Amino acid sequence: MSQSATAIQTDTHAEHHEELSFLYKYILPVDHKMIAMQYMFTGLIMAVIGGFFSYVFRMQLAFPGESVPLYGIVGPGEYNMMVTNHGTIMIFWVAMPVLIAAFGNYLIPLMCGCDDMVFPRLNRLSYQIFLVSALVLIFSFFVKGGGFGGAWTAYPPLSTVPEYNLTDWGASLWILAVALEFVSFLLGGINFVTTAMNARAPGMKMMDIPIVVWFLVIAVILFMASVGPLIAGAVMLFMDQRIGTTFFLPSGGGDPLLWEHLFWFFGHPEVYVVLLPTMGIVAEIITVFSRKKLFGYRTILYTAFATGGLSFVVWAHHQFVAGIDPRMANVFVVTTLLISIPIAEMLFSYIATLYGGSIEFKTPMLWALSFLFAFLIGGVTGIYLGASALDVYFHDSYFVLAHFHYTFFPITIIGMFAAITYWFPKMFGRMMNETLSKIHFWGTFIPFNCIFLPLFFLGLAGQHRRIYNFSHYPDLATENLQDVRVFATTSLVIMLLFQGIFLYNFFYSMFKGEKAPDNPWKANTLEWTVPSPPQHGNFKKLPTVYRGAYEYSVPGRESDYWPQNMPPDKN
Amino acid sequence: MRGATIMKNPSSSQSVLFSTAETAVSGQPEITKTPISSGVIGMLIFMVTEAMFFAGLISAYMVIRAGIEEWPPWGQPRLPVVATAFNTLVLLASGFIMSHSRTCFKKYEFALGRRWLGVSILLGTFFLVCQGYEWLQLLKFGFTLSSSVYGGLFYLLIGAHGFHVMAALAILIYLWFQMKFSENPVTPEGIFPFQILWYFVVCVWPILYVLVYLS
Numbered sequence: 001m002s003q004s005a006t007a008i009q010t011d012t013h014a015e016h017h018e019e020l021s022f023l024y025k026y027i028l029p030v031d032h033k034m035i036a037m038q039y040m041f042t043g044l045i046m047a048v049i050g051g052f053f054s055y056v057f058r059m060q061l062a063f064p065g066e067s068v069p070l071y072g073i074v075g076p077g078e079y080n081m082m083v084t085n086h087g088t089i090m091i092f093w094v095a096m097p098v099l100i101a102a103f104g105n106y107l108i109p110l111m112c113g114c115d116d117m118v119f120p121r122l123n124r125l126s127y128q129i130f131l132v133s134a135l136v137l138i139f140s141f142f143v144k145g146g147g148f149g150g151a152w153t154a155y156p157p158l159s160t161v162p163e164y165n166l167t168d169w170g171a172s173l174w175i176l177a178v179a180l181e182f183v184s185f186l187l188g189g190i191n192f193v194t195t196a197m198n199a200r201a202p203g204m205k206m207m208d209i210p211i212v213v214w215f216l217v218i219a220v221i222l223f224m225a226s227v228g229p230l231i232a233g234a235v236m237l238f239m240d241q242r243i244g245t246t247f248f249l250p251s252g253g254g255d256p257l258l259w260e261h262l263f264w265f266f267g268h269p270e271v272y273v274v275l276l277p278t279m280g281i282v283a284e285i286i287t288v289f290s291r292k293k294l295f296g297y298r299t300i301l302y303t304a305f306a307t308g309g310l311s312f313v314v315w316a317h318h319q320f321v322a323g324i325d326p327r328m329a330n331v332f333v334v335t336t337l338l339i340s341i342p343i344a345e346m347l348f349s350y351i352a353t354l355y356g357g358s359i360e361f362k363t364p365m366l367w368a369l370s371f372l373f374a375f376l377i378g379g380v381t382g383i384y385l386g387a388s389a390l391d392v393y394f395h396d397s398y399f400v401l402a403h404f405h406y407t408f409f410p411i412t413i414i415g416m417f418a419a420i421t422y423w424f425p426k427m428f429g430r431m432m433n434e435t436l437s438k439i440h441f442w443g444t445f446i447p448f449n450c451i452f453l454p455l456f457f458l459g460l461a462g463q464h465r466r467i468y469n470f471s472h473y474p475d476l477a478t479e480n481l482q483d484v485r486v487f488a489t490t491s492l493v494i495m496l497l498f499q500g501i502f503l504y505n506f507f508y509s510m511f512k513g514e515k516a517p518d519n520p521w522k523a524n525t526l527e528w529t530v531p532s533p534p535q536h537g538n539f540k541k542l543p544t545v546y547r548g549a550y551e552y553s554v555p556g557r558e559s560d561y562w563p564q565n566m567p568p569d570k571n
Numbered sequence: 572m573r574g575a576t577i578m579k580n581p582s583s584s585q586s587v588l589f590s591t592a593e594t595a596v597s598g599q600p601e602i603t604k605t606p607i608s609s610g611v612i613g614m615l616i617f618m619v620t621e622a623m624f625f626a627g628l629i630s631a632y633m634v635i636r637a638g639i640e641e642w643p644p645w646g647q648p649r650l651p652v653v654a655t656a657f658n659t660l661v662l663l664a665s666g667f668i669m670s671h672s673r674t675c676f677k678k679y680e681f682a683l684g685r686r687w688l689g690v691s692i693l694l695g696t697f698f699l700v701c702q703g704y705e706w707l708q709l710l711k712f713g714f715t716l717s718s719s720v721y722g723g724l725f726y727l728l729i730g731a732h733g734f735h736v737m738a739a740l741a742i743l744i745y746l747w748f749q750m751k752f753s754e755n756p757v758t759p760e761g762i763f764p765f766q767i768l769w770y771f772v773v774c775v776w777p778i779l780y781v782l783v784y785l786s
Contacts, residue, residue: 118609118613119609119613186617186620189616190613190616190617191613193612193613193616194609194612194613194616197607197612198607198608198609198612199609221616221619224616224617224619224620224623225619225620225623226623227620227623228620228621228622228623228624228625228626228627229623229624229626229627229630230627231624231627232624232625232627232628232631232731233627233631235727235731236631236727239716239723239727243716243717244716244717245716245717245720245723245727246717246720246723247631247635247720247723247724247727252719252720253635253638253639253644253719253720253721254635254720255634255635255638258631258634258635261630261634262627262631265627
């Protein structure tokens, strides 16, 4: 066993993979690729639920009090429940499972050149707990009082006292679901880091690792280091709800601000936990479709370390108006503005990679470029919010909402589509239809901007978040503001309709698409050296790595790419 | 998971974890070695999360305490400081003995190492039983989770630690029996990650003792 660290000794060996029954192949797999698929499809189903919620509450905002097609009349409690669970689902049940768990599981072993994760059964357990957490969340929508409606940040006392939030069991089940989800990602995260450290192919040095693997590992470490306090907080919140403790209730000697600190100590690194995988995916795509070496591999890597470190000391910028000490706010303004420097440096490196490259506008590249554009807007508006003097006015307005949708939409949705369109040939062995993919791209990207750009202006006009019906507020119920809301909602409906094209293309291509070659994009990384889709155990013979992942257009070579595992004497 | 840790660690002076390639196009590839076994890395990462979990609990304790003038609040029972000090010593002894059993394993004295492992487990169980007895006494005094935020914090912090002790003991006891009676016993390398878990549990306790009992 040359690579002792891999799973090959303990679990289903590559040699007898044909014997696997349906149950062990699809329902209880230990194969990292199948677990990745499970995560991806669960995440996509949850995305449909989260997207449907956004459709219902946007319709309510645009046409208050009217019956929403496919849903009906939206009550205030249902509105709160949908807003809360839209946020929760999109971050914890879409961004995390698809970007980190699905692509992490799929890519880390393949890109590191090993046969499976180091702890495959832990991996399987991770998905099973994740599935239970998703089911608990969905179940919580149907208990008495409905799903939790206290916003995804769950500030006490609103989240702790049933008389305030009116969702007694919904709130507790929500916490339970989130806690289970964290346990699931803890198990997955242990696997990711250990695999990337111990199971790399011979010859793959630290600086030969593809950026996306690095970023997944850094993201997981950030998650592991930040989630502890939130788990502690979740336990305390749960006890406040169900056992009658008063950790967060001022009436019993507790401190409601404590929850905000515990929550945001996790909540802000979480932004970078989901950002970094997408940044890595974009780095892979940009180099492949520019046919150019990644500009500043080490710079990008070190800025990711800097971002990770800084992300632990910025959390209180979510609490500038929550009653924290203004002197403390000053410190957090400085750190918040500092963290934009490494991120900007990363974006500049990507743009420098594009400069002078021979760019091909394939669909994954379009997604990657649109990510750079949209995330830039999200980042720049974040600078305004990071300054406490401005944040006092912008806080909890639609400006904030538009800002974080300009970060999270590129991260989650654009990053997900970029990754799916790029790795689809490897995952399913068939090509997606390029024309339909491009129609879907424009049909998503243009409406996305039409939804959220107007919301910046609504926020500047003073529109507050989490309001059920603006017609109750004379200042906000004016006709021109309502027109903007209707425009944003219409754009959302158009965008959601275009997702039908994606779903058709996805499932049609999966079964009927053109057969994909092993390396359709002529990329260097190891996953493209195996057949599409890779067999159980990935590599027939475990590869040896001779160079970094980004040797494109090397002078003096005939072909413009140089796979990592090609021996130097061969050309 | 246990099985995956069954592997010899090549004791190499050159650590691959921290090696770097100066040129992206490297020459002859080296064989990737694993200086730290996967089980240990996995457990260490888990310990990071656990440490942050306890840091969260401890900071919650300190924040809430800072907001209350009289601590412990009026009418709440005092905690048994001396009995718990003895119990602390028992737990620390268990930790040292665990480390001794590791030393024996390293010298390939498996039977001896297993014996010391058993002693360490017994001391840990003694600690847990004493804690349980103490809780029963406190509950008799009407000191419960909801009697005050003080009571809530006490049971939260000490209970969180107690859960960890219980879980670690359960795993260690299982491994001890597996090692003694199984035909295919777990190797010392397979036990080591859970010994690390035990060190963690032992090391957290004095901090909690000083924080909760002594102040």
